[in-house]
Amino acid sequence: MRKRFLLGILVLAILSASMVSMAAPVYKIAVVAPFTGSGSILGDYIRNAFIMAVEEINAKGGVRGRQIEYVIYDDAAAPATAINVVNKAILNDKVDAMFGPNMSSCVLAVHDIAKANKVPMLVGATSPSFGFDKVGNEWLFRLRADDEVKVVNLVKYAVDNLGVKKPAIIFGSTDYCVVAKDVAVDEFAKRGIKPVSMQQIKEGEKDATGQLLNIRQAAPDALIGLTHEPEAAVIMRQFRQLGFRDVDVLGFSAWGVPAFTDLAGAAADGVISVQGFTPEYQDPKVQEFVQKYQARWKSLPSDPAQAYYDGMYLLANVIEKVGFEKEDIRKGLTELKDFPGVQGPLTCDAKHNFTNFSLISQFKSGTWNIITAIR
Amino acid sequence: MLSLVIQNAVAGSAIGLLYGLIGLGVVLFFQTTNLMNFAHISSAMLGAYLCYTYTVMWKLPFALAIVMAVMSVALYGLLLKRFVYAPLAKRKGGRLEFIIATLMLSVFLLNAVIVVWGGVPLPFQGLFGSDRFPIFLGNVVIQYHSLFVLAYITVFVIALQYFFTRTMTGKSLRAVAQNPRAARLMGINVDRMLNLSFMLSTGVTALAGILLIPVYFVSLDLGSGIIGVKGFACAVMGGMKRPYQALLGGVLIGLAENFVVLFVSSTYRDVITFLFLIIFLVLRKQAEA
Numbered sequence: 001m002r003k004r005f006l007l008g009i010l011v012l013a014i015l016s017a018s019m020v021s022m023a024a025p026v027y028k029i030a031v032v033a034p035f036t037g038s039g040s041i042l043g044d045y046i047r048n049a050f051i052m053a054v055e056e057i058n059a060k061g062g063v064r065g066r067q068i069e070y071v072i073y074d075d076a077a078a079p080a081t082a083i084n085v086v087n088k089a090i091l092n093d094k095v096d097a098m099f100g101p102n103m104s105s106c107v108l109a110v111h112d113i114a115k116a117n118k119v120p121m122l123v124g125a126t127s128p129s130f131g132f133d134k135v136g137n138e139w140l141f142r143l144r145a146d147d148e149v150k151v152v153n154l155v156k157y158a159v160d161n162l163g164v165k166k167p168a169i170i171f172g173s174t175d176y177c178v179v180a181k182d183v184a185v186d187e188f189a190k191r192g193i194k195p196v197s198m199q200q201i202k203e204g205e206k207d208a209t210g211q212l213l214n215i216r217q218a219a220p221d222a223l224i225g226l227t228h229e230p231e232a233a234v235i236m237r238q239f240r241q242l243g244f245r246d247v248d249v250l251g252f253s254a255w256g257v258p259a260f261t262d263l264a265g266a267a268a269d270g271v272i273s274v275q276g277f278t279p280e281y282q283d284p285k286v287q288e289f290v291q292k293y294q295a296r297w298k299s300l301p302s303d304p305a306q307a308y309y310d311g312m313y314l315l316a317n318v319i320e321k322v323g324f325e326k327e328d329i330r331k332g333l334t335e336l337k338d339f340p341g342v343q344g345p346l347t348c349d350a351k352h353n354f355t356n357f358s359l360i361s362q363f364k365s366g367t368w369n370i371i372t373a374i375r
Numbered sequence: 376m377l378s379l380v381i382q383n384a385v386a387g388s389a390i391g392l393l394y395g396l397i398g399l400g401v402v403l404f405f406q407t408t409n410l411m412n413f414a415h416i417s418s419a420m421l422g423a424y425l426c427y428t429y430t431v432m433w434k435l436p437f438a439l440a441i442v443m444a445v446m447s448v449a450l451y452g453l454l455l456k457r458f459v460y461a462p463l464a465k466r467k468g469g470r471l472e473f474i475i476a477t478l479m480l481s482v483f484l485l486n487a488v489i490v491v492w493g494g495v496p497l498p499f500q501g502l503f504g505s506d507r508f509p510i511f512l513g514n515v516v517i518q519y520h521s522l523f524v525l526a527y528i529t530v531f532v533i534a535l536q537y538f539f540t541r542t543m544t545g546k547s548l549r550a551v552a553q554n555p556r557a558a559r560l561m562g563i564n565v566d567r568m569l570n571l572s573f574m575l576s577t578g579v580t581a582l583a584g585i586l587l588i589p590v591y592f593v594s595l596d597l598g599s600g601i602i603g604v605k606g607f608a609c610a611v612m613g614g615m616k617r618p619y620q621a622l623l624g625g626v627l628i629g630l631a632e633n634f635v636v637l638f639v640s641s642t643y644r645d646v647i648t649f650l651f652l653i654i655f656l657v658l659r660k661q662a663e664a
Contacts, residue, residue, distance in 0.1 A: 040494040077494075200642040204600045206590045207629075209386035210636030210644075213379055230496050230594060241509045241516050242382075262498040263592055 026069040027062070027324065029054075029315075030089035031308075032100035032110075034077035041259060042102055042304065046124065047072055048297045049305035050099060053312035055296075063319045068312075075101050079109035086110040090117045096326070097315060099308055101125065104175065111140045118326050120333060122311045124304040126150070126253070126276075127175060128183075131351035141333055142353045143307035144276050144343075149356045150253055151180045151226075153374050154274040155187035157360050158222055158250050161371075168197040168220035170211055170235060172227040180226040180252050196220050201231050208235045212242050225251040225271075233263035240267045248272065257302060261363060268363050275359045277303040277343070278368045289342045310341035314354065344375055378514040383633040389521040391629020392528060393587055397602060398609025398621035399528075400580035403535070405615050407548045407572030413474055414455075414481035415580060416606060420598030421448050421484065422581025424492055427499055427593040437502075441585055445578045452577030455480070456570055485598045496594035503589055520589045527586060531579075532618050548572055601645070608652050612659075628652065 031050050035043035054068045062068055071093055075082035082101050089095050090113060097120045101107050104127030111130060114121035115137045122141045128148040130140065158164040167188060171181040181198075188195060197218035199211035212235070215223065223239065225232055232255045239249070249271045254260060256273030279290045279300045289309060293301040317339055318332035336354070338345040346354040357375050361368040397419060404412055422444050429440035459480065463472050503523040510517045538545040550558040551568040559565050584597055591597050605628055612627065613620030628648065635647045 034494075036489050036494060040489070199636075200640075202645065204596050205644075206596070207386060207390045207632070210383055210633040211641045213382055214637065214641070217379065230592065230596070233496075233592070241518070243516070259495055263496055265498065265500050 025066050027066045027097075027319070028093070028095045029068060029070045029312075030086075030093065030095040030098040030100075031070055031072045032075050032082065032085055032089065032098060032106075033072070033102050035074040036076045040077075043074065045302050045305040046100065046102055046308050049293065049301060049307075049309040050312055052293060052296050053309045057312065057316050063316045064323065066324075068316075071095065075103070075106050077103045077106065079103075079105050082106035082110050083113070086113050090114070090119055095119065096324070097329070098122070099124075099311055102304060104129065107140070108135075111135065111137050115139045118330075120315070120326065120329055122315065122333075124307040124311075127179060128351075129175065129179065131353065133351050138334070138352075139330060140352060141348065142351070143311040143355070144304055144353075145356045145358045146351070146353055147176065147180055147253070148183050149353075150274045150276070150358050151183040152187055153358050153360065154224070154250055154252065155184055155191075157272075157274075157372070158224070158248070159188070159191050159193065162222065162248055162250075164222040164248065165193060166196045166218075166220045167193065167222045167224050168199070168215040168218055169195045169224045169226065170199045170201060170208070170215065171225075172231055173200060173202045174228070176254075177226050177228070177252075184224060184226065195224075201227060201235065203228060203231060205231065206234055208238050209242070211235075212238055212244075216242060216244060220247060222248040222250060225249065225255050227252070227254065229254045229257065229259040230263060232260045233267070236264045236267040236271065250274075253303070256361065256363075256368070261366075269365065270362065272360065272362045272371070273368075275303060275361055275368070276357065277301075277306045278359060278361060278370065280361075280368050281359060281370055281373070283344075283373075285340070285342050285344075306342040310343055310346060310354070314339050314341065314346055379637070382515050383637050384630060385515055385517060385521075387630040387633035388626050389518060389524070389629070390590070390632070391626035392521070392524050392622060393583075393590060393625070394602065394605040394628055395609050395622035395625025396524070396528065396583040396586060397580065397606030398613065398625050399531070399618050400576050400583060401606055401610035402613065402615055402618050402621045403579060404572065404576035405552075405610070406539075407552045407575070408569065409552045410460075410470055410473055411477075411607075412455075412576070413477040414484060415477075415576075416603030417481045417484040417598050418448050418452070418577040418580035419584030419587060419602075420488060420595070421451060422584035423588050423591070423593050423597050424488055425581075426585045426588070427497055428492075431497075431499065441582070444585060445581045448581035449574040449578035452573040452575075453570055455577065456573035460569070460573070481598070481603075485595065488595065488598060492593075494595060496592040496596075499588050499593050503586070524586055528622060532622070535618055544568075544571070611656065612652070627655075 033043040033046040034040055054070055058067050073085035073089055075085050099122050102124045104125040107123050107125045107130050111121060120139055122143055124144050126144055126147045128146045171177045197215045199214055201208050201211055225235060232251060251271055251273045253274060255271055256275035261268045318329055322328040322332040334348050336348045338347055343355045343357040348354055359373050360371045362371055401415055425444040425447050426440050429435045429443050430437050459476050503520045539549055547563045548568050550563060551565050555565050609621045609624035612624030631648045631651050632644055635644050
């Protein structure tokens with residue numbers, strides 16, 4: 001009896017071993033993005049664009065003959081959750097590479113795990129605080145223009161093109177907003193300009209009248225908005241009601257997405273924003289991406305979808321060149337130059353950013369009109 | 376400068392009345408049950424999200440959607456009483472257990488809403504008058520929405536006063552809160568009265584949540600934000616007794632917020648406002664003693 005039992009186990013073991021060796025090896029990628037919590041809308045864009053790229057690559061035979069397999073994790077935009085899911089992805093599910101997290105606070109919490117386990121981590125988060133020049137993590141790469149670049153471009157446009165001389169700044173209280181405020185103040189100072197009023201609105205506040213009245217007293221020629229989407233909507237609605245005249249409104253990246261324009265409605269009309277991507281941009285590569293996305297998902301893509309689509313393609317390109325060794329892939333990513341992406345040519349710079357691409361656009365009767373594209 | 380002060384006072388009162396609306400529900404519940412429901416603000420969130428669902432997603436007429444949303448939340452109030460309050464009361468669970476249980480409930484409801492509707496604020500345009508064309512009194516801007524809120528509050532407070540002092544049911548509710556045993560001996564159906572007060576306070580707060588949509592959007596801030604804390608603060612400032620005092624408390628908080636921004640700094644708004652609240656409560660207790 002016992003012999004037969006042991007024999008059975010042996011047969012099973014041999015069978016399962018041969019099954020494993022028969023299954024073609026796959027390249028396994030984790031996607032960590034927020035699907036619940038404050039950033040949940042971003043998760044859908046990220047997943048959709050990523051899956052699209054994977055499907056396209058797999059349909060053409062995968063990378064170096066291996067099919068790409070993916071696991072999607074929800075970090076709920078919370079650093080503590082991000083640590084859990086990244087640990088699970090790397091230690092349990094043994095992924096070969098990772099896309100995300102997409103929130104800067106989450107990236108700061110988890111990038112060391114990627115480094116310790118030598119897993120390439122490609123993120124769409126935008127805070128300058130985790131650039132290679134700041135944290136020195138050689139396994140961490142960024143797929144979008146960082147916030148510093150965007151604010152610099154916004155200030156440059158305000159001063160050089162609009163002739164702003166007396167800006168007022170309203171900013172939020174998170175890392176995203178405060179970093180942007182510091183960069184904006186520095187950039188204005190470089191041009192000999194000092195903001196006439198600086199006001200803060202905390203996340204969740206629904207009344208900006210006090211702040212806006214103070215700003216109106218200072219008689220600015222432009223309002224620079226460095227907040228998240230809901231506060232941007234609150235500010236713009238009350239800005240319109242309080243009857244500001246001849247004041248340009250320039251907003252940070254959160255002021256350039258549907259989450260803001262939907263909430264603000266008509267009050268968003270005329271707002272100028274710096275964006276990383278907009279489906280309205282009439283670039284052949286962008287339009288091709290938008291059409292494919294719409295055909296596959298029946299909805300329009302939004303920032304940061306393009307970043308993860310680009311990311312999957314550039315990773316596949318590097319693997320085709322160097323093979324599956326993680327260390328080689330890391331080096332390959334670092335040496336990547338002028339890879340054609342939706343966001344234009346992608347090159348790994350000293351901060352491990354692949355692109356500095358941003359658009360300055362103005363919102364008019366429901367659509368974004370692109371004023372200028374900056375690479 | 377004068378118009379600046381007046382505009383700040385108007386805006387502060389307008390947002391303060393909204394805090395007061397939430398405070399009203401707290402007072403109402405306390406007056407009829409002698410309890411604090413820490414998931415109180417969740418009723419406002421549920422009201423807003425359900426109203427959004429009925430109007431925007433199911434395309435029902437707005438008036439019908441309001442009635443359905445308020446009734447749905449009142450039904451939730453009944454379930455709250457049946458499945459949270461009643462079991463605790465039966466096992467001699469005191470007020471403390473109820474407070475902790477409702478605190479947990481508010482976290483549960485918040486996360487349930489995130490799962491069902493997502494975490495992104497939903498737009499709900501054109502509710503209670505357009506915000507594009509406010510009323511101008513000289514240089515001072517007044518929102519149509521504020522007038523709606525003011526009208527609602529006036530009617531509601533008078534109706535409430537009438538209900539509690541002139542109707543048998545209202546008097547019975549107060550009697551139950553003051554002394555359930557004595558009320559039962561007087562032939563009042565205590566259980567039915569408790570059902571009523573749970574439904575009334577959650578329903579009223581749901582309506583407040585809908586009134587808050589133009590300012591708060593249909594967002595999680597209605598169920599987790601600082602407005603819940605401010606609602607309790609209004610109620611306590613008003614001595615937990617009279618509804619109109621809770622409204623007054625709300626207006627005081629709103630004014631304090633705006634004048635801190637005007638005279639001190641927007642960065643320290645909440646720090647100073649809440650410090651002011653604590654000092655106010657301490658001083659009032661000393662005055663009472």
